Amino acid sequence: MNKFIDNKILSGDKNQFTLLAGHCQICSRLYFPTLLNCSVCETDLKEYKLPKKGTIWSWTTQHFQPKNPPYDDKQGIESFQPFCLGIIDLNNELRITAKLIDVTTEDIYINMPVELVQLPFKSFRNGNDVTTFAFQPIKK
C-alpha cells in the first residue's frame, strides 16, 4: 500500500493509481478535493475516479522558492529547481491544478495531451516519504 500525500485525493497502488473526487448523485457536481456533502443538495458525495488523461488548459512556471510553510517539498527546499505547473482539463469534467513533469518551457503548449503519474514526495514537516501526483506528456 502506498502512502499518499492525502488519502482523500489519491488511491490505488503502483499500477492502479487515481485521483479521487466526490460526485453528487443528484446534481452530478464534482468536488476536488471532496467535501462532506454536496454544497447545493446537501447529500453525501460518492467517491469518483477522475480521468487519468487530460489536456493542459493553461500553464505557468514557478521560478522562485515558495515560502515554507506552507511549501513543504523537502527536495525543493534544500535545492530549489523551478518547475512547471498547469491547470489540467480532465475530459471536460473538471479542471485541477497540478505539477507538470518531463516538460520544458520550450515544448509545453496549451491543449497538450497529458497523463496522470505518481511522484515521490518528501515532507519536510514530518520527514515522511509519500506519493503525490503530477501530469506528464502522453508518450506516443
Add this chain to the structure above:
Amino acid sequence: MKNDIYIIGVGLHKFGRTPDKTGLEQAKSAVNKALKDSKLKWQDLDFAVGGSQDAGNADSLINKMGATGLPFINVFNGCATGGSAMITGMNSILAGQGSLGLIVGFDKHDPGAFRVDLDKWDLPQWYGDMGFALTTQFFATKINRYMHDHNISESSLVRVAMKAFKNGNLNENAWRTKILSYDDIKSSIMINHPLTKYMFCSPSEGAAALIICNEEVANRYPSNQKIKIKACSFKSRREGTFEVFQPSYQPHMVNTVTKDAALDAFNKANISPEEIDIAQIQDTESGAEIMHMAELGLCEDGEQEQLLANNETHINGKLPINTDGGCLANGEPVGASGLRQIIENVIQLRGQAGKRQTKNPRLALSQVYGAPGISCVSILEKVQ
C-alpha cells in the same frame, strides 16, 4: 438625489517602505490629511470603518485619534478590503448610522510574496505542501490562457508595466518611481511564465483615508471639493469561474466576478462603459490590468493589444488607466490598496493631479480584486 453619497475629503500616506512608522501611525497620518482636506475634526465623525491585514486592528486608531465613543467597524476581505470598507461605510449612511463617516485602510507587510495561511483560505494541506498556494501562479495561468485565446503578445505585458512606472515617476506618493525601459522589464528575471519581476507588484506599506457624507452635509461644500459616488458594487465569485486559490475549477465557465461587479455597478450608475473617462484597475501584475480592462467592459477581448501599442491607456491617451502608477508602482498594502485607487480618482476628478492630471475627466472607475474571488467596482462622478 436624497440617497446620494459624496466623498468630501481624502488623505494618503506615502506607499512603499516607511521603517520608522507603524501601520497605525501611517493610518493616523492619512486620517489627519483627510480631515484637514474636508475641514473637519475627529469629533465631527458619526462613524468609522477600517481594515488592515498585517498592521493591527483598525479600531485601535481611537487610541491615537481620540476615544470619543465613535462607532468604529473593522472589516477585512483580503486584497479587496478597501472595497468592503467603502461599501460598508456607504451602507452605514443609508441605514441612518450617521451623515458623516471615515473610511480608512492601511497595511505594513514583510518583503517577498505573501505567506499563505491555508486554513484561513480553506485550502487543503497538500495544495500548500506542493507549492501551489501562491496568487502569482493564478494570475500567470490566467493571462497565459488569455493571451492564447485573444492574441495578446508579450509586448503588451511589458507596455503595461512601462506605463505604470512612468506614471509612478509623476506621483510623489508612489513607491517605485524609476522609469524602466522596455528591455529592463522584458529581461528582468522570470517569476511565473510569462510574467517577469517588473510585471508584478509587491506587498508594501501605506495608508489611505476618505471622508464620506450624505447629500445634506455635501451641500455645505463647494462643487469642486465634493465627488459623488455614482455606484459601488461588491461581489464574490460564482460557481464556474476561474479565480484565485481554488484546487479545482468547473469547466463550464460563467462571468468572472469582476465582470459581475462591473455589470452591476454600470447598472446602478445607469451609464455605459464607453462613458468612463479614467480607470484605476487592479494590476497585481501586468496581465491582470489587461484582462480586467475587458472584464470591466472598457474594451473588447483582444482589443488591448492595439490600445496598448498606441499608448491609449497613458495619461494623455483615450482611456488613461492607473494614472498614479497602480499596484505596480505603489506596491500593495492590502488594506489600503482599494482606497488608494478611489483617492486617485477623486484627485483626478477635482483636477488636482498636477503633472499626471488627465484631460477634464467626469466619470472615473476603480476596481479592486482579491482572493478567494471577490471584486469591488466603484464609479465616481464630478459634480457639475
